[in-house]
Structure formats: C-alpha cells, structure tokens
Amino acid sequence: MPTGILLLMPPFPIRTAAPALAVPPGRLGYDLDAETMLLHSIQSAEAFDVLLETGVLRADPTLADSPWPEAYEWMNRMMAERLPTSGDAALWLWVRIRRRHLVALCRRARGEVLLTCRIPRGRVLVSHFGEWHVALNSGLSVPQHPGESEDEYDKRNDREFDDFADRVDAAGARNSPLGDWPFELRTELERSWECILDRTLFPKTDH
Template sequence: MPKFPVARSRADRAVPAGRVGYDLTASRLLLHTFQTEDAFEELLSTGQLLPDPDLAEPLFADAYAWMFREMDRRLPTSGDGALWFWARTTREYLVDSCRRNRGDVLLTCRIPRERMLLSHHWDWHCALSGIPHVLELPGESDDDYEARRDRIWDEVEDRKGAAGVLGKGFRDWPEDVRRDLERSWEQFLDPSTYGRWDTVQATAHALYAEDVVSAVRLDPR
C-alpha cells in the first residue's frame, strides 16, 4: 500500500481550491506531474519511476539531448532521459491540464531541490526551435529588446548561411554556432532571471515513492 493518499476525481475537481503554494527557494520543491496509469503502477510496485528517453519527441531530439547533458552536468544524480514537472504554474493551468490528461494520474510531490533542474517554461521553446535565447536587460524597452533580439537572431542565420547549413538540422551546424547557441540557453536555467509570475518547469532523473505527497486518478470522462 502506498504511504500517500490516492484519490479519484473528475478532472475539474482534482486540484484543491486556493493558492497552490510553489516556492522555488524551498529545500524541498512542491511539484506536480501527470503520469500514465502504467507509470503510476510502476511507481507503486517498484517504489520508483524512471524516464523513458524514447518518449522524447524525435523532432526536438537536439534540444532534449542538450537538456539531458545539462542535467548530468548540474545534478548529483544520473540517468537516461528526464521526468518533467511543473515547479510553478497557475491553479487554472493545472485544472486545464487535468482536463487534457483525463485517464492519467496527477501526482503532487515534494523533492529535494538539489535533484531538480529548473528551467523557464516559455524560454525552453528557444531550445526546441533552435534559436538563441536573448535575456531582456534591466530597464530595456520592449522595442529596444526586440530590435536587439532580432539582430542576434539574424546574426546566427548569417553564420549558418556562410557555413552552408541553412535548412539543416542543429547537429549539422558548425561547432562554434552550436556552442554559442547552447550557452544562450543556459540563461533560462538560472532562476534568478525569472519573473515573479513566470511559469517554471523542472526535470529529474527519477521519482521515488517517498517523494509523492498525493495522487489523484483522473476520471477518463
């Protein structure tokens, strides 16, 4: 029997009312993740859940490979692939996610901070799109930021064009272009750059039963 409560709920009633209570500075982070019923059964039967790297979207293989390398470099743990969590989002988004994950299991967890790699949810899309992440400077206007960002993006395209790799995948780009791009992505792994209301995700090499606070099986309808 699990040492945490397991409930069943309609998707629109699975998240308790009120403030969620995320705190990115806590020693044990409050996290949420949606897992399939099969994955949940694996957690219950073995006491742990490990990621399946084959589930990563092939179209974004380079971005995921970079994230996995950063996890290996920055975390005291190791493993193949990553489990994904919400480290800060709105209650409304969680409820909407429950609706989109009917039939799955919503897990509320508290995991030691050192086992988690935080990343800015929206800025992660720079890695998925293979474009530089450009951090907004203090006091910079929207127009100035967009102009500077566009110059940086255009510069990367010019370097790719000079190398004859326009339209080719990330792995075919010159090493110096890939290196500069990945360095720009490291900025969205730094929580000190996040705004107060920014949505934050987190990745880990494993989830253990003792990390779970509660589980809610979401009705399939």
C-alpha cells in the same frame, strides 16, 4: 522542470477525482527557493502502476519519440552537469502553474494520473517553460538585460537574432540538423540556451 527519478515515500494518499476536484482550490503555495519544492506531473496509468509496485519512477529514454532530439540531448547534458541524479532522460514536472491551467491539463488527460510531489530543490533543474520552446525551435535565446526597456530589448534581440541567422546561412547550415552545424555556431547556440536555467534572467512576472 526536469528531474531524473521519483521515489515513493509513505504515506502516499491516492484518490480518484474529477479534473476540477483533482487540484485543491486556492493558491497552491509554490516557493521556488524552498529546500523542498512542490511539483506536479501527469503520468500514464502504466507509469503509476510501476511507481506503486517498485516505489521508483525513472525516465525511460526508449519511450521518447521527440522531433527535437538535439534540444532534449542538451537538456540531458545540463542535468548530468548540474544534478546529483543519473539516467538518460528526464521526468518533466510543473514547478509552478496556475490552478486553472493544471485543471485544464487534467481534463485533457482522462485516465491518467496527476502526481503531486515534494522533491528536494537540489534534485530539480528549474527551467523556463516559454524559453524552452526557443531551444526546441533551434533558436538563439537572447535574455533581457536589467533596466533594459521592452523597446530596447526588442531592437537588440532582432539585431542579435538576425546576425546569428546570417552566420548560419553563410555556413550553409540553415536546414541542417544541429549535429551537422559548425562546432562554433552550435556551441554559441547551446550556450545561449543556458539562460533558460537561470532564474535571475526570467521575466519578472515568472520569478
């Protein structure tokens, strides 16, 4: 769930803790409709030092080395269109995560810093974690229709996916970077990704 900037606002408690103790026990109380959202991000010690020194943590595009530049470029465009923040990259945060998963992430990030933040809803672009991987794989995102059964959805998804793949093959774009795709196909693909940002289209268990 990207945002462009984190601002340090006092008071700002800091403590050192083992991964299992870094996250309070019990439910964390996420509310995706709240005016101020509770979010988490694991950052490097260097990034945390910058936050402490300047009071600001900005996304730095020069530190990005992604094998999926087209998907991140698309997300940056969505942020520019939908958020009041500015910048050339995103700060990624968990807008909702199970406590055990967050603890597991902390265990794999020893020496780094878990930031627990409260950020105004209007400065955060909420996205679906699972569907974001469809964009990373340059796939067509096909959301489930209201009232559509799993079987009906699976069949429709296969039809739409196969039809799109056939058109990509016919254009000779199968193994080409998205930037080299015909404009119409790339536009259709990227528009399908917008469901990643629409909570009304998230699976019910993920709302």
